[in-house]
Amino acid sequence: MNHDITSPLLLIGLALTLPSHTTTPRTKAWRALKAxxxxxxxxxxxxxxxxxxxxxxxxxIAAEVEQAGGTAELLSLRARDAEQSARFTALFDRSEEFAPLVAQLQALLADDALDTPAVERRLRGFRRQLEQIVAIDFFPGEAQAQAVRALADCEARLAAMASPHEPDPARKQITLLSPADYQGRLWATRARPWMDRLASAWLIARYIDANARFIWLAQPDDCPLDALGFDFDGATFSHVDGLVTFETLLASFGLNDEALARLGAVIHCLDVGGIPVPEATGLAAVLDGLRRQEADDDRLLAAALPIFDALLRHFTAD
Structure with missing residues (x-):
């Protein structure tokens, strides 16, 4: 929620009182307001x-307070001037909530004794914490930016541990292509695909090449000459500037659908970090379970396809 600092800040308030003996309603109201x-x-x-x-x-909340025998009044407040707006804005400073999360992320980044599963587990918890704080950080500042950067650094470490051949972003102009020229092709990416590779394979199969065939490479250098590589250095489609491979494919084939763009934001968050996305934690947990369940990459992709279908349907319905 952004606020124009040149205009007085508007607030909505709740003034409430509850009888001293109504401990449970008081606690319930306080927890709801805190959340x-x-x-x-x-x-x-x-x-x-x-x-x-x-x-x-x-x-x-006001209705529940009154049902419990208390009184509640909704208030509208308007800051008198810029100075009072600044004081009101400071009431919502989340620096103290971001600070311990940043410290834990920095400690995780510095801990060389952790293995990939341990980092994955801890990062899932940190993502949820960050999403919860960001949701109530109405006036984002440096504290949120620092926490997002710290999470992105940890995500990058996890990606390097899980996928040592993760591509470096290329700097180039993306050329607009036609799916009609890419039908029935052989597509190649690194074995044991994770977020960006699975999502990109889904996008290829659903929107670019309905008859696509996929192979999974032990090493990027194993890519056949007749295959279209994706998501590794030197691949036909990979990271470009600030885009992950999924987003590069969207741009390359002119797939400008809003729901696909929202899915791209989830993939970006999980692949390279950045601004938290509410759906990210759930998708990561489901795909992690599938990855542990399916040792064969073809079966893993087959199991992942309906997951992405369902998430896209969710975004389409919003």
């Missing part, structure tokens, strides 16, 4: 940046 990221303006008065979503949620 929403509400700030305490004064004792019994909680505020959030003004929005219809926040007003609806505060209205729900």
């Amino acid at each position: 929403m990221g509400a700030a305490v303006l004064r004792d019994g008065v909680y505020v959030l940046p003004a929005s219809l979503a926040h007003e609806d949620k505060l209205s729900g």
